[in-house]
Amino acid sequence: MSTQNAATRSGVSLKVWLGIALFGVVLAILPFILGMAGQSWVRTLNFALLYVMLALGLNVVVGFAGLLDLGYIAFYAVGAYVWALLASPHFGLHLPFWMVLPAGVVLAAFFGAMLGAPTLKLRGDYLAIVTLGFGEIVRIFMNNLDAPINITNGPQGINRIDDISIFGFDFGRSQEILGLRITGPEKYYYLLLLLTIIIVVICARLQNSRIGRAWEAVREDEIAAKAMGINTRNIKLLAFTMGASFGGVAGAMFASMQGFVSPESFSLTESIMVLCMVVLGGMGNIPGVILGAILLSVFPEFLRAIVVPIQQAVFGDVIVDPEGIRMLLFGFALVLVMIFRPAGLWPSAVRRRELTGAKGGQA
């Protein structure tokens, strides 16, 4: 195995490095290219990156450890609200970036563990419904904790949240750097890109580690995993915490980017959306998950951009409700992709096996 890898590594290394370098350059100038078409595309790109983080986090739970989590968005919400509460006029607190972000991550991770604890014994779809419930509980609390003491400001949400600012470098404002005008969304892009890369590296390393293997074992057969001495409780908790902390990072970024959070951004539909990204892209496979997140976050925007113009071009008028068509196409896309690529667009080797290895059954 390793010898084989080493051989290929030296063989194609130049090409691979060139590829990576090229990819890096593309990533580096992407916002400026998109920015030419309008800053809103940079914002779309930023959201795609946020979803990549979320999908990677959920992938740890669902893809690596095999725990179906339908309430994942709760951690995103926790991250976002921590930022909103600690850096906005709501409590008059304006704590700096390097204090708020860790707080958000830690609190999200803590919620991850809290969710994990009561659900450890549950299997498969029982877990799904409990996590779903958990997600709703978090949302409901955020929607209602404006009384008796106003903590979250309820359905009104929290407004005028601080931008991230590092050593006076404010991510929310446009400025000129070395004669180059760089806008707020563009600055956020680089920050998000950096965070995304860190998360990708962490995920990749975890997957190919002792812990990653323990997750695989739990996913494949929990009893056998126990017999191997794996403390399945801790290992599942770890998956929840890791996944949640990535969600927390994404949430904090969301809050500062938007400047506004309200509970309606953290609905069950969002959780389902992120799950779709993970599964459609290729559960358990990091590149696949990234692909899924990017496609599903951009695809609706893309449809929005074309449905009306196409109808106008073809019929000369908007005949069918554009929203209906857009969602209809989205639904069909989900169904068709799953039918033709049940393991996802870019599946991991293991998932592909699951599909072909139909031998045995339950016995």
Next chain:
Amino acid sequence: AENTVVKLGFAAPLTGPQSHYGEDMKNGLTLALEEANKQNIQLDGKPATFELVSRDDQADPRMAVQVAQQIVDEEVNGVLGHFNSGTTIPASSVYNDAGLPQIAMATSPEYTDQGYDTTFRMMTSDTQQGAAAGQFIVNELGAKTVALIDDRTAYGQGLADQVAKAVEAAGGKVIAREYTTDKANDFTSILTNIKSKEPAAIFFGGLDAQSGPMRRQMVTLGIKAPLVSGEMTRSATFLKLAGEAANGTYASLAGVPLKQMAAGEKFQSNYKERFKVEPGVYAPYAYDGAWNMITAMKEAGSAKPKAYLPKLASLQRSGATSQNIAYDKKGDLKEISVTIYEVKNDKWEMVKTMVSKAN
């Protein structure tokens, strides 16, 4: 000579369950811009053509920021919208960053409380409306004990809170507070609770999709108290959903009935001619909003935001909805009116208009 193209951004829910409100607003704006284009207005030294750059925010805060950016990218000269509080507020910071004046629909008070100089309204805020409804309940209906229900949306909760304040201020008492959601259609449990406390009136902050069935269930449960609600309930849908039970329901609506508006009849006939349907509640306000902005531009002789913004702030004009349109320091309308309607014989009928001059 070349024309000055004046682009006005517009965003509202144009798809989804609230899209009819968005369409209504959009029609009102379209009417205003078409009129303006016929008037040969000179801006920045050239004849001006007005264009609407319209975007769908799906009533979703996240989308709202996204489309706000798109509108800014289009280099518009000003913004009309959004519709919901949840979308208007986050989007307003994007417009403020770009220095664009924004005239939004009703929304919760926070919109103009942010300290931005670019935020204005087309009609009353939820505070003003809630206050009127609260006063009506206590003073006109004579209900001293009131139960409140809201749907935990930014709109419903905001409105119910204002009503609560107004009720207490008028000497009434809020004796029960219950909650539902904007997706529910079973209210029997909370109504059973309320019934046991025997309030003289029930106020609901939320949509007609809820208030309709709610009213029916009140009757089934034998609750005699009247239902009072906000503008969303003053709809044909409510009448349809509540059926015979609808009678005895009150609703407050910002503004005055078209017939009583300064130039309401004229607006109504123009609108009908142009769009072949009756104007909705919001169309005349949107129409006035657009004219407010255009008037400010005319006064400044320029469509540049920096140039006409002060003129907008000091605007004083007579429009379709009121003869006395002017903004206070925050961007709220100085003179507002709220009308209360009641269902009688299965139809909405006007009860009373309450005009107040704020500040």
Next chain:
Amino acid sequence: MSQADNLLEIRQLDVAYGGIKAVRAMDLTVGRGELVSLIGANGAGKSTTLRAICGLVPVSGGEILYDGKSIVGTPSYMLVRQSLVMVPEGRGIFGQLTIEENLAMGGYSRNDAAGVQRDTERVLDLFPRLAERRRQSAGTLSGGEQQMLAMGRAMISQPRLLLLDEPSMGLAPLMVEKIFEVIRTIAAEGVTILLIEQNAKLALETSNRGYVMESGQIILQGPSGQLLDDPKVRAAYLGEEEAV
């Protein structure tokens, strides 16, 4: 043997999983009333052969004739109605159904309630352990008990051709004897049987003819007695140490 005498006839059968060929150019026949055994090492392709006959895996080449008619592509539920019954490897009992319900499933494609009832009683007589636990869910039975249940259930299906995949696996010695007795009884009643067994000695002692399979191919065939004496068979399948 003429074609009409063969209840099952396999010609040049190929079966593949993905790219891997598990069965290659296999020829095999089972005459009416015959008890034929098929032996071979782990992974030789025995189970795959049975699964192909029952339509559980797609056939990539060749013919399978049952009662003179091709059954390639016929779904398994249709085959049962033609009295072709299989007891799968690993027993395939319905864990959450009771023992009675499992047996009832054996009679699923029969239309004579009285006959099913009679056969059920017979099976319960044959396996008193099952009778003791009629209402227990089958999933809690021990391995051996489950095997008995699977056999009993198949008997209720009134097979003409019975395919058995390792019926002795996991059974206590006494039980193995008993199962083989049952197999002989069934055979004596005129049911044609194709038997896969790891216990090659017992299988060959019980059957009329045998086939030996290796890496997807038949490498030896003949009357069982003859195979039992074959030195290659003795070395490879009967575990005679001196020959290894």
Next chain:
Amino acid sequence: MPDLLLVANKLNKRFGGLQALSDVSFSICKGDIYGLIGPNGAGKTTLFNVLTSLYVPESGNCNFMGHQLTRLKPHQIAVVGIARTFQNIRLFGNLSAIENVMIGRHIRTRAGLWGAISRNKRTRDEEAAIEQRAQQLLDYVGIGHRSNDVAQSLPYGDQRRLEIARALATEPTLLALDEPAAGMNASETVVLRRLIEKIRDDGVTVLLIEHDMKLVMGLCNRVLVLEYGKVLAEGKPADVQRNPKVIEAYLGAGAASEAAKAPAGATTKDMQ
């Protein structure tokens, strides 16, 4: 007096109305290959499940090198030194053979979250060692050439061997095998027998459930016979297989004579 490794005392386990184990007591010494036989449904697998804490017994206890097994969680059993295989094979079916064995190394390795993320030298060395050891174990059980094949696609016999390799990866003191020869033909069983002997010779005590009497009688130095959850007999294989109660309940006449032909386990052991 040989070292006692495991002492079970009056274990009881019920399932509803069924007494699956009643007052089962026995002891295993270091170096034993201890046979566990009995009719189908006698409670052998249940006993395994109780020993490995998958089931909690109603009463009784079980001492293993000073640990009370009944108080441990299932995952702690492997840590104190008991590894097992399953009657219905429970491999990590979609993972490759070598990954299965590498998972077995879990409790004998340490890399944690930080090690995994930073991938420091220690972690890299440990990973290399895990992989190396896993490959060794696959070679040891004789399926080294299939290390990259998916567990599920292996033939039955190889899957059983893989389960053994995976269990050995936890470095057990006691290896509990539940019908390892099921589904193997006689020749393959011979190979398996050599493997078990080798494992014993390498210092691992073996507890073996098997219905193949030739294997049991040839391999074990002591045998425990269960019937209806009760101990029917215990002792040297030669004695057990002559016990008329055992013959009647379990062996049947045929198997008794068959087994008698096998060389007695005790002698094999004495020879070493």
Next chain:
Amino acid sequence: MDILIQQLINGITVGSVYALVALGYTMVYGIIGLINFAHGDVVMVGAMVATTLVVTLIGADPGSMAAWLAIVIALLVSIPVCMALGWLAERYAYRPLRRAPRLAALITAIGVSIIIQNIAMMVWGRNYLSFPHVIEPVVFPIGGARISLLQISIIVIATAIMACLLLVVHRTRLGTAMRATAQNREVAGLMGVNINTVISAAFLIGSALAAVAGVMVTTYYGVAQYTMGFMLGLKAFTAAVLGGIGNLGGAMLGGLLLGIIESLGAGYIGNLTNGVFGSNYQDVFSFIVLILVLVFRPSGLLGERVGDRA
């Protein structure tokens, strides 16, 4: 006391509807292990079809036809429509995925749900349909509480249907075949069960129940709209899990319980917490009950605890 009784009546009525919908979830889940996210939308279609029909039959002129006759006709039409819908979804969206990983099927179900909703939106528009007010609001007092004839009908009909279903599943050949297919599809095939037929049957029965539930919802609340299936489906799914998913009795129990928990929750949280929390925490209350139940009984109230035989 009156309040308690009233809350129980409220709860049992909604609970009966939840139970009917939950049965559809559980049947499909029991057989193919799929959380059929689109099931709630089938209920919605049932409600929409029924409402449209009743409106057409007697909408303008309440005297034109007996209300009950119109509703029966509506039922007779919406049942086959829903059955066709369920069958189509199974045949073309889920069947190709029988051997696929379970989450793939789950995502497909989400896709199907989106498709049904949006087609419904195109057919019926976004506005709420109103069920005509044709049923005389006959109300019986029970002490200070009130129960309407409609509520009684809903409870009685739902109970009767559920009893029939239990008989079918536990006493008929089809039922045993269903349960066998649920356990091991391949072997069920070897027993002569045409598993495609059996799985289709589960979808057909589930969808028929959904249609009935849809008609009940729209007659009871008087509203129907294209998004209504989502919440209802979610509630019913929760109920199915509460009772033990895959278990018919569990679905019924879970449905009833959830209905009661919700209404008691909405009714009493305020009193219990001294007004700190109110009916806005109703769903939190339900989910906490659910979580507690699952912590102590990990397979739901009546779920099969398969001794996971190692």
